[in-house]
Amino acid sequence: MDSKYTHAQYEQKLSAFWEQKGFFKGVIEKDKKPFCIVLPPPNANADLHLGHAMMVYEDIMIRYHKIQGDNTLWVYGTDHAGIETQFVFEKHLKKEGKSRFDFERSVLFQMIFDFVSKNKNIMQEQLQKLGFGLDYGNPKFPMDENIVKIVHSTFKKLFDDGLTYRAKKLVNYCISCGTSFSDLEVNYEEKEGLLWYISYPLRDGNGSITVATTRPETLLGDTGIAVHPKDKRYKKLIGSYVILPLIGREIQIVADESVDPKFGTGAVKVTPAHDHTDWETGKKHGLMSIQVIGTDGKMTTEAGQYAGLTISKAREAIVASLKEKNLLVEEKPYTNRVGKCYRCKRLIEPLPKEQWFISIKPLAERAIDSVKKGEVQVFPKRFKKELIRILDNFIDWNISRQIVWGIRIPAYKCDAMKNDVCRSANGWFVSTTPPTNCSHCGSESFKQDDDTFDTWFSSGQWPFVTLMTSGNEMYNHFYPTTVMETGHDILRAWVARMLMLGLHITGKVPFKTIFLHGLVRDKHGQKMSKSKGNVVNPLEVINIFGADVLRASLMFETKEGSDVVLTDEKMIGMRNFGNKLWNIGRFIFMNRPGTINENVPQPIKGQVSVPKDTTKILAKLEKEFESVKKNYMKNMDGYKFGQVLGDLHAFTWHRFADIYIEELKGELKKGDEQVQTSLEKMYLECIVLLHPFIPFETEAIWQVFKGENESILNRKV
RNA sequence: GAAUCCGUAGUUCAGUUGGUAGAACGUUGCAUUCACAUUGCAAAGGUCACAGGUUCGAGUCCUGUCGGAUUCACCA
Numbered sequence: 001m002d003s004k005y006t007h008a009q010y011e012q013k014l015s016a017f018w019e020q021k022g023f024f025k026g027v028i029e030k031d032k033k034p035f036c037i038v039l040p041p042p043n044a045n046a047d048l049h050l051g052h053a054m055m056v057y058e059d060i061m062i063r064y065h066k067i068q069g070d071n072t073l074w075v076y077g078t079d080h081a082g083i084e085t086q087f088v089f090e091k092h093l094k095k096e097g098k099s100r101f102d103f104e105r106s107v108l109f110q111m112i113f114d115f116v117s118k119n120k121n122i123m124q125e126q127l128q129k130l131g132f133g134l135d136y137g138n139p140k141f142p143m144d145e146n147i148v149k150i151v152h153s154t155f156k157k158l159f160d161d162g163l164t165y166r167a168k169k170l171v172n173y174c175i176s177c178g179t180s181f182s183d184l185e186v187n188y189e190e191k192e193g194l195l196w197y198i199s200y201p202l203r204d205g206n207g208s209i210t211v212a213t214t215r216p217e218t219l220l221g222d223t224g225i226a227v228h229p230k231d232k233r234y235k236k237l238i239g240s241y242v243i244l245p246l247i248g249r250e251i252q253i254v255a256d257e258s259v260d261p262k263f264g265t266g267a268v269k270v271t272p273a274h275d276h277t278d279w280e281t282g283k284k285h286g287l288m289s290i291q292v293i294g295t296d297g298k299m300t301t302e303a304g305q306y307a308g309l310t311i312s313k314a315r316e317a318i319v320a321s322l323k324e325k326n327l328l329v330e331e332k333p334y335t336n337r338v339g340k341c342y343r344c345k346r347l348i349e350p351l352p353k354e355q356w357f358i359s360i361k362p363l364a365e366r367a368i369d370s371v372k373k374g375e376v377q378v379f380p381k382r383f384k385k386e387l388i389r390i391l392d393n394f395i396d397w398n399i400s401r402q403i404v405w406g407i408r409i410p411a412y413k414c415d416a417m418k419n420d421v422c423r424s425a426n427g428w429f430v431s432t433t434p435p436t437n438c439s440h441c442g443s444e445s446f447k448q449d450d451d452t453f454d455t456w457f458s459s460g461q462w463p464f465v466t467l468m469t470s471g472n473e474m475y476n477h478f479y480p481t482t483v484m485e486t487g488h489d490i491l492r493a494w495v496a497r498m499l500m501l502g503l504h505i506t507g508k509v510p511f512k513t514i515f516l517h518g519l520v521r522d523k524h525g526q527k528m529s530k531s532k533g534n535v536v537n538p539l540e541v542i543n544i545f546g547a548d549v550l551r552a553s554l555m556f557e558t559k560e561g562s563d564v565v566l567t568d569e570k571m572i573g574m575r576n577f578g579n580k581l582w583n584i585g586r587f588i589f590m591n592r593p594g595t596i597n598e599n600v601p602q603p604i605k606g607q608v609s610v611p612k613d614t615t616k617i618l619a620k621l622e623k624e625f626e627s628v629k630k631n632y633m634k635n636m637d638g639y640k641f642g643q644v645l646g647d648l649h650a651f652t653w654h655r656f657a658d659i660y661i662e663e664l665k666g667e668l669k670k671g672d673e674q675v676q677t678s679l680e681k682m683y684l685e686c687i688v689l690l691h692p693f694i695p696f697e698t699e700a701i702w703q704v705f706k707g708e709n710e711s712i713l714n715r716k717v
Numbered sequence: 718g719a720a721u722c723c724g725u726a727g728u729u730c731a732g733u734u735g736g737u738a739g740a741a742c743g744u745u746g747c748a749u750u751c752a753c754a755u756u757g758c759a760a761a762g763g764u765c766a767c768a769g770g771u772u773c774g775a776g777u778c779c780u781g782u783c784g785g786a787u788u789c790a791c792c793a
Contacts, residue, residue: 003753195793213793226793257718258791268793277793337792386721386788393789489788519787557730557741562722563786565729569742576755587752638733646731646740658757665751 001589001704005582007546010700015128017699023066023713024074024133026470028477032071036478037062038463038511039074039134040486040494043081044119044141045088048126050520050566051487053538056551057517057641058485059132063692064636066133066713073478074133075466077140078120082455086405089115105404112405113143126539131547131695138470142407142458146469151458152410152432154505159411159430163359163504166426168289168352169398170279174341175297175349180402186339186348195264195334196319199327200225203241203250209234210329212264214336215274216322217315219244220303221292222251224270226281229255231266245327246318247304254285273352291352311349355400355451356409363500364391370509376499377513379639380561383488387514390492391500399454406452416443460497463510484511488518488561515639518563520554536566548694549574555693556649558642577649578697581690584657585701588680591668614667618678621660625651625682632689645693652686680705688712 018024037058042048058074066072089112090100100108124136140147158164171180196216201208211225222244227234238255258281259268272282272289282289292303299306299314306314322328339348368391370376371384378384400409412435414427422440429439429446437444458465463484467475480502486495495514502510520536541550552574558564628651635644660679661668667675684705691698691712702712 001752004755211793215793258793260792263793270793275793277791280790382721389720390789492789521786559731562730567729567742570729572755573742576753579755580753583753583756585752590752640733643731643733650740657753661752662757669751 001582001586003583003586005579005697005700007548007578007696011129011131011542011547011696014696014699015131017711018133018713019128019136021711021714022137023711024062024072024135026073026075026135026138026474027071028473029071030477032069034073034478034482035062035065035070036073036075036467036481037483037485038466038481039076040490041077041079041140041142041459041462042123042127043084044078044116044123045081045085046119048123048130048538050536050538050554052127053130053550053554054487054517054520054564055132055485056130056554057515058483059130059551059695060555060641060692061483061485062133063695063713067688067691071477073474074135075140076124076127076134076136076138077462077466078116078123079459080116080142080405080455082401082406082452083403084455085116086112086403089405100404108404129539129542129547131551133695140466140469142455144469147458147465148407149432150465150468151407151453151461154461154501155410155453155457156430156432157505158358161504163362165357165359166354166428167357169355169357170273170276170350171353171402172339172348173295173351173353174344174346175295176341176344176346178295180351180353186341188337189340191338192333192335195332196322196328197265197330197332198245198269198322199329200242200245200269201327202237203243209237209242209253209267210265211267211269213269214334215271215315216318217299217306217311218271218274218292219269219318220247220299220306220314221271221273221290222249222269223272223282223287223290224251224285225253225267226256226259226270226285227253227267228259228261229257231259231261234267245325246321252287254281254287256281256284274350276350279350279352289352293349293351295351297349353402355398356411356449358397358399360394360396360500363504364394364496366503367391367496367499370499370503376509376511379513379515383491383514383516383561386488387491387496390496394492394496394500397454397497399457400449400451401454402451404452406455407458408452409449411449412438412446413449414438414440414443415445415447416441418443456493456497459494460501461505463498464502464506479506479510480508481511483513483515485515485517488516491516516561518558518561520564520566541571545571545575546578546696548578548696551695552577552645552693555641555645557646560639560642577653578694580653580657581687581694581697582701584652584661584683585687585704587661588668588676588683589704591671591676592680593671593673593676612664612667614664614672614675617660617663618675621656621682622678624655625685629685629689641693648686648690648693652690656682656686688715 039055039058042052062072062074092115093099103111120141127134172186173180193214195212195214197210197212198216198219199208199210209225213219225242227238229238234253237253239253241250241252244251258277259266270278270281270287272279272287273291274293290302292300293311294300297310299309301307303314306317309317319328340346341348368388371378371388378387410432411428411430414422414429416438417423417427418441422438425440431439435446438446463481464479467479484495484498498510502508538550549571553566553571554564556570556574628647631647632644664675664679668679684702687698687701699712703710
């Protein structure tokens, strides 16, 4: 053995060894206890980052349970990450001076597909570098044909169960590009403009109320006025009506907490059809939504005498009329943030568009029930309350996305609408196979919804789609999965949805336990982000220190579920620990019976060497180790991995090496067989216990002692 | 604005139903023909954020204040 452990010499070799031996291949072993984790699929659009490295918790559990003799499966897959991937891909296109509008839908889809396929391979290599024992031979991707099929049938079931509906929602619409954009694609900029103060007369003739707005032209679509419920100025007006200037519509004054009494006059006009906040306010108070601006950028017929005018012309005309009628109280300069199209830089217009929604309530109730009953356990415990709160407040889920890169919604709209059934469904029908005619009236005139599913709609089905597509036997054996391990930041976006969809589609919880890890921070406690420039690249760390050091550093001195601080000092400490571990082995190995040790120390002159009671010392050590092992099992099963690594670190280094080996050093060197075999046995047991945390080095040590073709993962007990 | 978490040694963090304050790194001193200097031995270093309360006893439980972080909402 060398005097130092060098990771570069072993890591890649051992990754290949494990893969070639097929230790992590998904197979059913009926006589063993199943233990299954589904990997939170990384987005196949960029390099590995520390968030992925945190999934080391899963590898620890998989390796631990494999060593315990369970039938383990860690499902591998990547995610298409709809909007984000399309956004990343368009950045690449932009470098070539192109945009998505230069391509047909199908061509664009294929281009992104190819881009993602290439990235998927890179992602796999990088996960292997971390030592992750995934079932790489059976990768999953949402665009796989068999997965798309299940996602389609999930939608059909929800549709048939009456849990989907069509409703309007505001989208970020660009009039000049003629399409809507995701939130990612809207750039907010400061813009100097005016704030207009407009007077709305009260219906009962007792005065008026003045509102401030940056968009007077949307006045035509006003369906309410909102004030803060505690605002003394307006308290007595809540519930009364005003006459909408120029139009004459009677609209009500409502109280809403979201209004800031300090802004403008403390009273705001509510235009649900043309403003995101107003949309929410309108929904809360049951206000109508009247669309006065069309997708062509011109005023609609709802705008009465202003119909057909462009937005800016309408604004001028309306301000002029208000002035004339003495309803314009004031004009003040005002700078506000406006959304601009990232492509053409023009103003984004929030406009209502029909989309698919899922009724969450019945799904959420069932999910809450399963959490409360303990059908699904949550670690750390504090997130149980959080999860219930999230499910309780879950609003209906809009699953339509106006992008190409995604699973296209299998909903079709009939143009003919010949019979009543057809008309009652508004002409929509859902079919999991491409239809040839309308399922209501038989008409051949229909077209498919242009929209794709929200990414979370498919990833929300991930646990069961990945197992179902591996065959019925796999599904029956491994579902519900044992643990869902992920970051607590996606409890709402992902975990809650998996729970709801899993329960509705399969009738079972998708996982028995939820284990949540924290975020990685720098030494100042700051969240890592590219803009702060404090990002640690895991691939770099692996190059310098090795994957074992990265893994151990993420685990050492952390409490389950809390955030992790990753510093150079910690990584150096873990590297030193790895080296110590190696040298303990080296020392025991070089004193194996039969090996000649030339360095047997001579007794120092004048000092009487007292013979040691080695049996007694070894018994004491054995007793100490028994308690370490007992705590190990308890804490591993209780998800206290940081604690476990800390205990093993302290025991192997500061008890086993510093105290006992130091004490028995002389005996070991003199060739005391009992001492040597006892220490070697215990050392190798420690190596096995440490394997889930430090897989490469422990395996390398194992092979030194047991032979090159041997592995901790299939050792004979 | 709401919810949650956190505040313990110079630094990063443990502290498991309340019972004498712990580790790692750093610092200081000592040790080298020794498996390991990526080492060993030893030492110094804490009003447990602050103020109340419960208790025989509080780092731990309760209330409030201050400071930090995250998530959600919002910026007309």
